[in-house]
Amino acid sequence: MTNPSLLILPGDGIGQEVMAEVRKVIDWIGAKRDVTFDVSEDLVGGAAYDEHGVPLADETMAKAQEVDAVLLGAVGGPQYDDLDFSVKPERGLLRLRKEMDLFANLRPAQCFDALADFSSLKKDIVSGLDIMIVRELTSGVYFGEPRGISEVDGQRVGVNTQRYTEAEIERGARAAFELAMKRDKRLCSMEKANVMESGILWRDVVTEVSKDYPEVELSHMYADNGAMQLVRAPKQFDVIYTDNLFGDILSDCAAMLTGSLGMLPSASLGAPMENGRPKAMYEPVHGSAPDIAGEGKANPCACILSFAMALRYSFDMGAEADRLEAAVEKVLADGVRTGDLLNEAGVKPATTSEMGNAVIAAL
């Protein structure tokens, strides 16, 4: 097999800083395991707009299609708020998802023992929490046509379309069931089948797919109740499968339950490429945090753990992924903390780079 290849797209805000720490980890693992990661770097989001006038250049898109995995930092910032919809930083991210056809977005919501106090929820409700949300990522209201703002009878009308085909629902469902098989074998599918026909189709297709996974216990829940249950008793869930828009909201809700947004990675996976590896992009769940960008305050762990997911899902290096995750847990247990993981006054927070170095040391 050829060298594993990685395209790094730091993007905007704290993206640059946290990615610098991930590079240290990549180098360390490359050296230790005697693998050469072919790493290249490019622009996305506002950074790409500033350079090219578009949030993702065609050449960057082409590169992303060729590599084994894309590692993305974050996109967006207040200076881009007034840009036209078509060139907003987010469009760069959405183009990557769509053109790479990354239909399965894996968002683990995990509560780190050392950080359970950080949650706004009571400790016993969240400690040990470990859910995996699988969000359909390439369809639904994010991409459905018709869309746009038009004038009808003298007033503006805004339209977006929620549209799902059987095949789209099915492939995401298979990804979710496969994950459930490796976990606690429970899958909860969420939609609004009581109100939306697309939700009825969703429920039908997921039920159909479940016949191929008789060991997995399937349940269905309306998305509004899902939000409630996540807040009430999140540990009742193992894997959750839901659509692009519900997944956006519910995964953010679940992420916040853990109290440590700066710790949460994600993986977006597509179909296998010729070399057998899936098309893949990895990114932290947190955003570009423009308020602290450039100050060395950002927590690099979410991005480092996103690389751990890359090791696991793209490079078949599960043992290294485990080891990297254990190193991050050890650093937390040792009390090394960036500012977002501290609530006592007087304790000096670790800088982004100190946190990265501590992870390397723990490895």
Next chain:
Amino acid sequence: MTNPSLLILPGDGIGQEVMAEVRKVIDWIGAKRDVTFDVSEDLVGGAAYDEHGVPLADETMAKAQEVDAVLLGAVGGPQYDDLDFSVKPERGLLRLRKEMDLFANLRPAQCFDALADFSSLKKDIVSGLDIMIVRELTSGVYFGEPRGISEVDGQRVGVNTQRYTEAEIERGARAAFELAMKRDKRLCSMEKANVMESGILWRDVVTEVSKDYPEVELSHMYADNGAMQLVRAPKQFDVIYTDNLFGDILSDCAAMLTGSLGMLPSASLGAPMENGRPKAMYEPVHGSAPDIAGEGKANPCACILSFAMALRYSFDMGAEADRLEAAVEKVLADGVRTGDLLNEAGVKPATTSEMGNAVIAAL
């Protein structure tokens, strides 16, 4: 002015039981204040389907259009799960909302002092919480066309349409700004303007309306971040204005933060009728709870407090509303609790009717 008229639609599950307690309150207030409420009762949801084969009969719809206020219990139950989409219990509720044109759904999320321990969130995060969510209720993806499941190139495709006109966004916004004026004068509008054009229009129109309310501080938030912020620090909000689908999810999330779903009322308001009263329907936020229906275990407070909202918004009896709300708080403080408000073993819960009687006694 003619007698205030009320149509009671207990619906399914625990709807019947909780409504019996509300009737006691209606009678008590009528007697004390020497008002005659003209009360009639009819069927909705599964109960209507069982009788008429539809979840809301045309005659019931006509009655609802004539009264000053509709009081609805809850709809739905497992025995109706396999009904055709068009006659599901929910369709009865949605028909009422749509044909009465109840565009402003007011959902207070309030944490009762005596119940703060009940929340899955830490006490300091939720105690004193008092948010008002205004959800647009007659448009968006709930009612947009085209919709349905069709066959395209040999596979099924599910479609729903998110559609908002300027006028629809505006009238809900005005209701939200008016409420903000009577509260802490802060309004947060939530959408996904970074992904959906309908969200861009939403943001535009709300910003435009805000010019008529210079005293209200307006902010905008993406709905996914809204879900996070509700979990992280809900007390940052005063009034939230959002669309039908986001409102469904976010208001349930907010309701669960309080830990006392059995306590939360809602009001759905439309345009003023000839007599000056708005078209209105009041309902508890909780569902039909088929698992405990008929056992005298249900908490009637949410439904009683929904009637308090009716006193305030439909009957201009704000003082009586305050008094009723204070009576409910007193009952809680006195420790009278239905099972949903108890977590100690050994304490005998109050029955639905004991709870209702206690409220009357406190009045």
